Amino acid sequence: MSAQSQAPDEFAEAETSILRQPAPVWAVAFACVVAFMGLGLVDPILPAISAQLHASKAQTELLFTSYMLVTGCMMVFTGFISTRIGPKYTLLIGLLFITGFSFFAGRSASVGQIVGFRGGWGVGNAMFIATALSVIVSSARGSAASAVILYEAALGLGMSVGPLLGGTLGSHSWRYPFYGVATLMAIGFIAVLLFLRGVPKPTHRASILAPFQALRHLSLLTLGLTALFYNFGFFTLLGYAPYPLHMSAHGIGYTFFGWGVLLAITSVFIAPKLAEKFGVLHTMYGILALFAADLLVMGLGIHSQITLVICIIVAGAFLGVNNTLITTAVMQAAPVERPTASAAYSFVRFVGGAVAPWLAGKLSDAVGPAMPFYVGCIGVLVALGILFLGRNVLRHVNSSSH
Template identity: 65%
Template sequence: MPLDAEQIEQAVETVEHDDHSFKRIFKQPKAAWAVAFACVVAFMGLGLVDPILPAIGKQLHATPAQVNLLFTSYMLVTGVMMLITGWLSSRIGPKRTLLLGLIIIVIFSALGGFSSTVGQLVGYRAGWGLGNALFISTALAVIVSVASGGTASAIILYEAALGLGMSVGPLLGGWLGAISWRGPFFGVAILMAIGFIGILVLLSDVEKPKQKSSILDPIKALGHRGLLSMGIMALLYNFGFFTLLAYSPYVLGLDEHGIGYVFFFWGVCLAITSIFVAPKLEVRFGTKKSMYVVLFLIALTLAVMGLGVHSQALLIACIIIIGAFLGINNTLVTTAVMEVSPVERSVASSAYSFVRFAGGSVAPWLAGKLAEWYNPETPFYVGAVAVILGMIVLFSGRHHMKEIS
C-alpha cells in the first residue's frame, strides 16, 4: 500500500532519533529480504551497462549517440509507465505487479543479450524499462507492508538496497562486460529470475489499496505549481546526471574493468551521502537551501569535467566526487516531492517521475550528438547549464513550495 507524506516524515524522524533502527534492518522476515534482493538487482540495471557502452559501440558499429539510446528508450518507457503503475497495482494487487515487472525484466534483459544490432538492443532496453517501472514503483510500499521493526526500518532496508544496487551495478557490469558485452544482460536475467522465484514463494499476497486510482490522477497532480516546478527541475537535473552516466565512459579511456571500478566508487559515494549526509543537511540548513547549493556544485563539477576532458585523472576524481552531490540531491528531491504536493504520495511520485524520466530521456542521446557535432567537452558544458537552469526553475517556484523548509 502506498505511503503518504506523513508516514514518510514520521519514518525519517524515527530513523534520525532511533540508533537501533540500523540493527533491526538485519532482523527481517524472508519476504522482506526477497523483495530487497530484487530491488538491488533492479537498481543495478541503471548503471550496469555503463562499462560496456564503448564495447557495444565498437562491436555493433554504432556511434555514442546511437548506443546512448539504450538509456533514452529505458527512461522514456519508465517515465510513461509511471502514469499507469498505480492504476494497475490497485487492480491486480502489489504482489502480482511486482511479479509482472520482474518477469518482463527477465525476458527483455535476456533478449538484449541475444541482440545483433543496436536497434534491437534499444528496443529490448525499452521493454526492460517497462518492467522496471512496474517493479520499482511498487517495491517500497510492499517492503513497508512486510518488514518488521516499523516503517523506519523498512525504508532503511529499501535505501540500502538502492545504494547497493547503484554501486554494485557498474562493478558487475565491468566484470561480466570484460568477458562479453552480452554478459551483463544475461547476468541480470538470471538474478531477476532468482528474485522472481523468491518473491513468488516467500511473499504472501499483499492487500490491494482500498481506493482504485485513475490513470489521470498523476496528470491532474501536475496542476500544482510546486510539484510541476519540482518535476521540471528534476528533468533539467537529469540532463546533467545522464550526461555523466551515459557519456563520460566514452572519454575516460578505460577498459570495462576500469569503468566499472570508477562508477563503483561513484555509487558508493552516492549511497553514503543519500542515506547519512542528506538528512543532516536538511535538518541544519533546510531542504531548499541545501538543494540550491548542491545543484550549483553539480553544475560546477560538470563544467570542470568539460575543462579537463583530456585529463583522465581529473575525470575520474570528478565522477567520484559528483556521486556524493548526486546522492544528496536525490534524497532532498524525494523528500521535497513528498512534502510539496497535496495529493497522496504514490500519485505525486508518479507525476514527478513521469516528467523527469520522460522529459529527460533525450539527454543521453543528445550528449552523444553534441560530441559528434562539436567537441568532447560540449556535453559537459550543456549538462552544467541545464542543471543551473534547473536551479533557477526551483527558485522561481519557491512561493508554491511553502511546505518545504
C-alpha cells in the same frame, strides 16, 4: 515554528528506525538492489557495444533514451494496474519483463535490437520501481523519511555493485552483463514471490488520469521539472562519461563503483544530517550548485583522465544527497496518494530527461567531447533555478511528519 527547525524530527527518526523493518520491506529492498544493478551494469560496456556493433555514440546512447522514455510513459499506468491486481503481482510482472528483455538484449545482433529490448525493459522497470517505492513507504516502520532512505540505500548499493559486476563480465563479452541482469532479476523475482506477504490490494482503484491531475499541484510539478533538468546532468554523467574516459570495461567499472559507493553512503548517512542542519531545500540548492560545478570541471578537463575519474567519483556524493532529499520531498509534496505522486513525478522527469543521453552523444560527435558536460551543467543550473523559484510552494516539505 519554521520549516527548517522542524526538519530534524523527521530525519532523526529516520536514522533510528531504518534497520527495524519487517520481512516484506527487506524482500522488496533486495529486489530494488538487483533492479538498480541493471542500470549500472550496462555502463562499462557502452564503448564496447559502439565498437563491436559499429554504432555511433548517439545510437548507443539510445539504450538509455528508450529505457527512460518507456519507463516514464509507463509510470502513468502503474497506479491503475497496481490498484487492480495488487502490489505483489505488479512487482512480479515488472521483474519478469526485466528478466526476459535483458536476456533478449544479450542475444541481440544490432544496436537497434538492444534499443528495442531496452524499451521493453523500461516497461518492467516502471511497474517495478514505482510500486516498490510505494510498498516500502507504506510497509516500513517509522517515518516516510526512513523508508525513502532505505529505498535510496538499495538504489545506491545496486548502482555501486552494478558497474563493478558489469566491468568484470563485460571484459569477456558485452553480452554477459545483460545475461547477468537476467539472472539477478530472476533471483529478485523469487525473493518477492516468497517473502512479500501481507501487503493488501488497495481498496481504491486509481484512475489513469490521476498522475496528470496530481501535476496540478505546483509543488509536485516544481519537483518534477527540477528532476527533469537535473537528469540532463545525471544521465550525461552516467551514460556519456564512459566514452571520454578511454578505459577498459574493468577501468570504467571500478570508476563507477567508486561513484556508486559514495552515492550509497551519502544517501543514507549524509543526506539526513545535512537536511537536519540546513533544511531540505537549502541543502538541495547547495548540492545542485556543486554538481553543476563538477560537470563544468569535467568539461574543462575533458582530456585529463584523472580529472574525469575524480569528478565522476565525487559526483556520487552530490547525487546521493540530492536523490534522497528530492524523493522525500515528492512523498510529501502534494495531498495525493504516494503511488500517484511517484508516478506523476517520474513521468515528468523520465520522459523529459530521456533526450539527455542521446543529445550528449550527438553533441560529442558534432561539436566536441566536452560539450555534453557543458550542456549537463546548464541543465542542472536550470533545475536549481526552478527549485528556487518554486520555494514558496515547497515550504511544507521540511515540516511534514509521516
